Amino acid sequence: xxxxxxxxxxLVQAGGSLRLSCAASGxxxxxxxMGWFRQAPGKEREFVATISWSGGSTYYADSVKGRFTISRxxxxxxxxxxxxxxxxxxxxxxxxxxxxxxxxxxxLTKYEYDYWGQGTQVTVSS
Numbered sequence: 001x002x003x004x005x006x007x008x009x010x011l012v013q014a015g016g017s018l019r020l021s022c023a024a025s026g027x028x029x030x031x032x033x034m035g036w037f038r039q040a041p042g043k044e045r046e047f048v049a050t051i052s053w054s055g056g057s058t059y060y061a062d063s064v065k066g067r068f069t070i071s072r073x074x075x076x077x078x079x080x081x082x083x084x085x086x087x088x089x090x091x092x093x094x095x096x097x098x099x100x101x102x103x104x105x106x107x108l109t110k111y112e113y114d115y116w117g118q119g120t121q122v123t124v125s126s
Contacts, residue, residue, distance in 0.1 A: 022096030
């Protein structure tokens, strides 16, 4: 079992920055990959970014590449999403998720992740 709790969401103007955090508990944090997804009203939950257990590999959605950075601190059992140059279209509920087994996984779809947090709202005003 893995428990995930996100924090750091809020209201920000376009062009601003936010840093989301996701605190994990349960299984050894350094043994699994982590991802961030987001879901806007009326839309499907979509992939944002993912990071390997060591932090050595990261992948991003094209829509956030160059603006968002995913990182993790295994000693603190926490994964982060630094979001810069925010746009109104980034407005969504952001979820962190744990991927326990990367064997055969693309890392990119919500169906492959095993545990989810409750989400944190990010609103970007124009």
